[in-house]
Amino acid sequence: MTQTTIPEDLLNLLRSVDTPTVCNAIEVAQGKRGFNRFTRGTMQHCKPGDPAIVGFARTAKISGLAPPNEPAEIIRERRLDYFRSMAAGSGPTAAVVEDVDYPNCVAGWWGEVHVAVHKGLGLKGAVTNGVMRDLDVMDDGFPVLSGSVGPSHGFVHVVEIGTPVNILGMRVAQDELVHADRHGALVIPAEVVSDLKEAIEGVIAREAIVLEPAREPGFNISKLEEVWAKFEAVRT
Incomplete structure (x- = not known):
């Protein structure tokens, strides 16, 4: 698919806000509720x-649940092809890797070595339904969002490169724009990118209608009724 360009101001904003805020903002940009391209669980x-x-x-x-049934030289070359693919593409990029053994994943693909390698190749983080490990010795500056934590690498090997993946219900194609944090991950539709900065700023401003009074001394049900009416009038 054709990759969308992200303006620098939008990129900085996306890095500063959480994934629930982006999820809300996508619905604002689309003008309706029901956006569903996000992880479950x-x-x-x-x-x-x-x-x-x-x-x-x-x-x-x-x-990684069972040994590969292909010759070792093919498995080794595919792993190098995997790294070549990860290193390609216009930035910023993020690894989105499906473990096909889910929900019985055992292979800790994301540990000290692979975090260092992917970070060194310029990627900004990783999202997987599989396993991560080596939590205490992972390099800083490369977040990993995973389906589980475990100790082993199993029989881990690459089976496909550059194909669409499914991460806990979130389907992702190569070069689609992903946003992820501790809440989960989502795909940002290309058609909303031009409106997303305004939508995010709008979400934050509208929530402030309730949040600022709620955090002030003397807040009560009467004040809530007043500000909630204003909030309801502008929310998506």
């Missing part, structure tokens, strides 16, 4: 509180 984050992962997806599929 609770995921694990290697360093909760890190800035959001924002990047164009570099996709792949792995497996």
